[in-house]
Amino acid sequence: MTGPLYDLTAATAHLRVYEPLSAFEDWAQSIIINTPGRSADQLDVLENQQLWERTLRGVSDPFPHTEQETFRTVKILDYQGAEHTRYCPSQIQARSLLAAEQAEEAMRAEVFDLLIPPAARRANGQRVDTDKLAADLTHLHTRTSTWGIPLSWFSLFRDDDECEVLYVGERLRTVRLLVPLEQAIERLAWAVQTMATHAPQAPLFEELGSLGGWLESFDPQSVIELDYGLLADIVWPDESVNDLMHGIQALEDGDMTMAAAAYRRLSNRWIGPRQLGRAN
Secondary structure, eight states: OOSGGGTTTSOEEEEEEEBOGGGSOHHHHHHHHHSOOOOHHHHHHHHHHHHHHHHTSSSOOOSOSSOOOOEEEEEEEOTTSOEEEEEEEOOHHHHHHHHHHHHHHHSOHHHHHHHSOHHHHHHHHHHSOHHHHHHHHHSOOEEEEESSOOHHHHTTOOTTSEEEEEEETTEEEEEEEEEEHHHHHHHHHHHHHHHHHHOTTSHHHHHHHHHHHHHTTSOTTOEEEEEOGGGHHHHOSOOHHHHHHHHHHHHHHTOHHHHHHHHHHHHHHTHHHHHHHHHO
């Protein structure tokens, strides 16, 4: 499952796009400017607290009601050494709706109705701002994956990109990779072109194309973040970025043996997390 409805119960990774302030509408800029900044960890705690509060309501209704939009931030340096801030909205209403839709597809109807009763779904439909919801759904800043990371996401990064490794005590809390959008799109374009030439029938080719279509809607000065979340404690240190790059390079060089070996390494690495997800 994906989205805020499931972040508490699964090892969840996020692919986020952070845009410059000028990319947002006036109402969003007002919130950003007038709301005290929170760290990524503080926002994780806030979102989880709000999710617990929604989940534990007297009448089951996990959808957000009146929560104000929140914005994650990252700071980057330009080539002159000047610092700039980029922003990623939570879009909690849209992400919760998407999570509910995916839950409905994955569960038996009677189980889904217990988790998210029809009355809650009707009430949420009456409560949402349809114009804002439509805008968020067409310009969603966060993609989410539980118990695994789509291989296409790794095409955006290299092992020398900025990397933040965070611990809570001795336990690995998360790992975050950061890359400028323009650089990521160049890498993605190379991957798409190579797959189109050498393996157009592979599922990865379609995934890469979908990822590219999503990224095209964002400001060129944006920054992309891959947040491993609790998956970091299972797979880090992770060689998936290198394995995917070497696999695609092998395809370009016509070395099918090396390409197959890289794919096997990728597949074997993520078997464990997926099995944990099924057990969960």
